[in-house]
Amino acid sequence: GQNIDxxxxxTATEGAIVQINCTYQTSGFNGLFWYQQHAGxxxxxxxxxxxxxxxxxxxxxxxLSRSKGYSYLLLKELQMKDSxxxxxxxxxxxxxxxxxxxxxxxxxx
Amino acid sequence: xxxxxxxxxxxxxxxxxxxxxxxxxxxFQATTMFWYRQFPKQSLMLMATSNEGSKATxxxxxxxxxxLINHASLTLSTLTVTSAHPEDSSFxxxxxxxxxxxxxxxxxxxxxxxx
Numbered sequence: 001g002q003n004i005d006x007x008x009x010x011t012a013t014e015g016a017i018v019q020i021n022c023t024y025q026t027s028g029f030n031g032l033f034w035y036q037q038h039a040g041x042x043x044x045x046x047x048x049x050x051x052x053x054x055x056x057x058x059x060x061x062x063x064l065s066r067s068k069g070y071s072y073l074l075l076k077e078l079q080m081k082d083s084x085x086x087x088x089x090x091x092x093x094x095x096x097x098x099x100x101x102x103x104x105x106x107x108x109x
Numbered sequence: 110x111x112x113x114x115x116x117x118x119x120x121x122x123x124x125x126x127x128x129x130x131x132x133x134x135x136x137f138q139a140t141t142m143f144w145y146r147q148f149p150k151q152s153l154m155l156m157a158t159s160n161e162g163s164k165a166t167x168x169x170x171x172x173x174x175x176x177l178i179n180h181a182s183l184t185l186s187t188l189t190v191t192s193a194h195p196e197d198s199s200f201x202x203x204x205x206x207x208x209x210x211x212x213x214x215x216x217x218x219x220x221x222x223x224x
Binding site: 031033040041045087099100101 | 143151152153154155158200202211212213214215216217218220
């Protein structure tokens with residue numbers, strides 16, 4: 001079956017760095033997405049990886065290893081507004097998004 | 110990025126009535142639209158995928174007669190929850206993608222409460 005695993009909840013301190021991991025098992029693979037979702041709001045796009053390696057976009061970076069079925073989202077210089085759920089989603093061979101349950105990130109002062 | 114407008118943001122309706130949710134792409138052609146449902150503290154669950162001008166493809170377990178999807182134009186898709194029941198109360202989110210594009214953009218979501 002298809003599956004996305006990511007931690008349920010993480011806590012980090014303002015100004016610090018946090019890494020949110022995601023492992024996936026899908027029928028075929030056509031890319032991996034990270035979304036940020038604040039409570040009561042729709043997800044917003046953060047990143048897309050289809051090739052191995054690190055993609056950096058400001059304070060956020062995303063890494064992919066296709067051979068390991070693994071990705072992580074790295075958030076630097078954490079701000080209080082980064083408190084949100086972070087959703088990992090992999091696109092399978094049918095170009096369907098398979099969603100993880102999300103990681104709730106709590107930022108403490 | 111592209112803008113997807115979803116309306117209404119929230120709605121309360123009586124059990125047994127129908128509710129229509131609209132999803133519009135404002136600055137691009139949404140050849141494909143996706144409708145999701147999200148229960149509290151859970152991830153998004155894809156309900157159906159619709160391509161402009163054709164019938165929607167529903168995911169297993171989603172009743173097509175209960176959740177009517179219309180994608181009649183390249184900028185508008187609607188989801189109608191018919192004969193709503195309290196268990197249909199959820200956060201409904203649409204996303205839209207242009208042909209050939211990788212990224213799909215999300216609407217703001219609609220919080221439906223059936224009383």
